Amino acid sequence: MAVDPSGTDLETLLDEDPGGPVVMLNLLRFAPGGRASYQEYSRLASRFLAEYGGELLYAGDGATPLVAEEGQAWDAVLLVRYPSREAFGRMIADPGYREITALRSRALAEAVLQPTTPWDGGRRAH
Template identity: 40%
Template sequence: MQKTVDPSGHDFKRLAAEVPQDVPIVMLNLLKFRAVAAYPPEPGRAEVSGRAAYATYSREVAPILQRRGGRPIWHAEVRSAFIAPEGEDWDEVLLVSYPSVQAFLAMVTSAEYQAVTIHRRAALENARLIATLPDQPKG
């Protein structure tokens, strides 16, 4: 299993091309935390768990998310991967709604958001971020 945490330029282009504009989306987050957060060296920084670093990210990103019209709608701890490749496991699942893919992209590319991603990067060993279109007609 390939581990990923941050999007590539190709990921941004693909998302913008594949997801309809001006419709609400829900981003499915699959999260695997590091045992110990991997912050860049900084004198006096206390060692914390990946979960604790992600909690800091969540607190700091909440007002940014709200200003873009987004909101967390569901969060759960993973207990067992019933159907999954061997070795693929996650710690938490999170659903976050956005008014549109444009709102999501504007948020994640903003300088304000980029400043708090230090905590997300430090926290996560692996992640998936999957765009979904809830309650949309098929076709």
């Protein structure tokens, strides 16, 4: 199972850029003993998140799903906002960030990293 984006994935993310901020939905399934490695990755990654204008909006443990097919339960869910897809791309290309990605890769058995676009174009509803 894939846990890291490929170069082709990043190219597609940037090519499909509608502009503006992006919120990345992270669905994580930990490898045995992987939670500690992911927590260390998160601690180290927070520096890069701040440097590239990212913000952790939410992080939580998954619970028993109400509506899901077999195998669709996740151990953790994160929502991370970046000022742009380009900022996300620059962060994951940063040599310092790349040095810590092995912690994330080892921690996960499976992951979904889904970029999202606001329905209202990023404007707040009144």
